[in-house]
Amino acid sequence: MEFETRAIHEGQQSDPQTGAVIVPIYLTSTYEQQAIGQHKGYEYSRTGNPTRNALEEALASIENAKYGLAFASGLAATTTVLSLLKSGAHIVAGDDLYGGTYRLLERVVKNWGVTTTYVDIDNLADFETAIQPNTKLIWIETPTNPLLKIVEIPVLANIARKNNIVLVVDNTFASPYFQKPLDLGADIVVHSTTKYLGGHSDIIGGAVVTSNEQLYTELKFYQNAIGAVPSPFDSWLVLRGIKTLAVRMREHEKNALFLAQFLEKHPKVERIYYPGLASHEQHQLAKEQMSGFGGMISLELKGGLAEVERFVSKLKLFLLAESLGGVESLLCYPAKMTHGSIPEAERIKRGIKDNLIRLSVGIEHPLDLQADLENALG
Numbered sequence: 001m002e003f004e005t006r007a008i009h010e011g012q013q014s015d016p017q018t019g020a021v022i023v024p025i026y027l028t029s030t031y032e033q034q035a036i037g038q039h040k041g042y043e044y045s046r047t048g049n050p051t052r053n054a055l056e057e058a059l060a061s062i063e064n065a066k067y068g069l070a071f072a073s074g075l076a077a078t079t080t081v082l083s084l085l086k087s088g089a090h091i092v093a094g095d096d097l098y099g100g101t102y103r104l105l106e107r108v109v110k111n112w113g114v115t116t117t118y119v120d121i122d123n124l125a126d127f128e129t130a131i132q133p134n135t136k137l138i139w140i141e142t143p144t145n146p147l148l149k150i151v152e153i154p155v156l157a158n159i160a161r162k163n164n165i166v167l168v169v170d171n172t173f174a175s176p177y178f179q180k181p182l183d184l185g186a187d188i189v190v191h192s193t194t195k196y197l198g199g200h201s202d203i204i205g206g207a208v209v210t211s212n213e214q215l216y217t218e219l220k221f222y223q224n225a226i227g228a229v230p231s232p233f234d235s236w237l238v239l240r241g242i243k244t245l246a247v248r249m250r251e252h253e254k255n256a257l258f259l260a261q262f263l264e265k266h267p268k269v270e271r272i273y274y275p276g277l278a279s280h281e282q283h284q285l286a287k288e289q290m291s292g293f294g295g296m297i298s299l300e301l302k303g304g305l306a307e308v309e310r311f312v313s314k315l316k317l318f319l320l321a322e323s324l325g326g327v328e329s330l331l332c333y334p335a336k337m338t339h340g341s342i343p344e345a346e347r348i349k350r351g352i353k354d355n356l357i358r359l360s361v362g363i364e365h366p367l368d369l370q371a372d373l374e375n376a377l378g
């Protein structure tokens with residue numbers, strides 16, 4: 001079956017008891033057992049819940065994976081994956097990452113005795129050089145947050161396999177509609193389902209998928225042992241979001257390409273980052289690795305913070321807010337918002353300048369969005 005069909009049906013059979021077409025929200029923390037040691041497959045909702053299970057099956061299916069696990073947030077998913085590591089382990093991570101992932105690695109995971117080396121994402125050979133005898137994990141995003149760089153997954157998968165290292169790809173920005181990292185050799189895919197999968201800016205959620213049985217068994221254990229699971233209602237909202245993912249992603253991309261082309265020519269814009277533009281340094285790679293370029297654009301305005309503040313204050317449709325991937329357009333100022341937890345010198349070194357703005361392009365009418373940007377830039 002094709003993606004659109006699986007997104008609507010996989011794990012979502014009609015309810016055997018009532019015929020309800022939509023998976024019910026099983027608001028229960030526990031389940032009656034028929035006798036000691038005898039139950040109908042569910043014991044306690046941290047361990048398993050039918051609404052969450054439906055979501056987990058759907059997540060696995062749309063990533064072409066065998067197994068899916070749902071979490072209470074993207075960072076809960078990330079934390080659970082990082083719990084695979086024992087004290088003394090080492091991570092090699094790309095240097096363009098969501099600021100919260102960086103904060104988790106530096107201020108939480110480091111205290112477990114697990115260290116991270118950040119590698120310039122533009123130079124894949126550096127990943128191999130950074131590997132130490134205790135390196136257990138490679139962690140990347142592609143496209144990256146916020147600079148929308150593209151990392152060639154098969155090259156890293158090769159390096160990881162050769163060195164017996166697990167490759168994790170955070171696929172939040174592309175969504176499974178445009179990119180399937182497991183097909184390209186990744187071992188684990190992580191998502192913030194808060195973003196495109198949920199799609200309506202009304203929940204916080206996360207996901208992990210894999211086709212590796214051993215990794216799944218360990219991750220499933222940690223999901224239950226750590227307990228950062230989503231509620232049945234949040235699971236249901238993500239499941240509902242997934243049904244329209246394909247339609248939404250096509251619109252996000254169409255609008256983003258239109259606006260990126262407009263912004264690229266605008267005299268007030270110094271630089272634009274959108275993998276769908278022929279001028280993007282990795283446009284060709286993006287075309288090969290992804291089936292679409294997504295809805296995120298970053299840009300540098302001419303001038304500094306004053307120009308950014310003026311631009312932001314004049315926008316009416318693009319709302320100044322953290323997050324991305326909802327139907328409404330948002331604007332984020334990474335230096336002070338999503339990447340504010342990266343020390344300034346380190347942030348500048350990574351290319352997140354004071355005039356950088358990130359747009360999450362929604363699915364409003366593109367001409368309204370263009371008019372909003374044009375007016376604010378003017």
Ligand code: P1T
Nearest residue numbers: 073074075098172192194205322323338
């Ligand atoms: O916010 P949460 O659901 O915990 O997801 C964390 C996360 C993980 N990975 C990526 C690539 C992300 O972008 C995020 C969250 N990002 C934002 C809130 C943001 O505005 O970029």
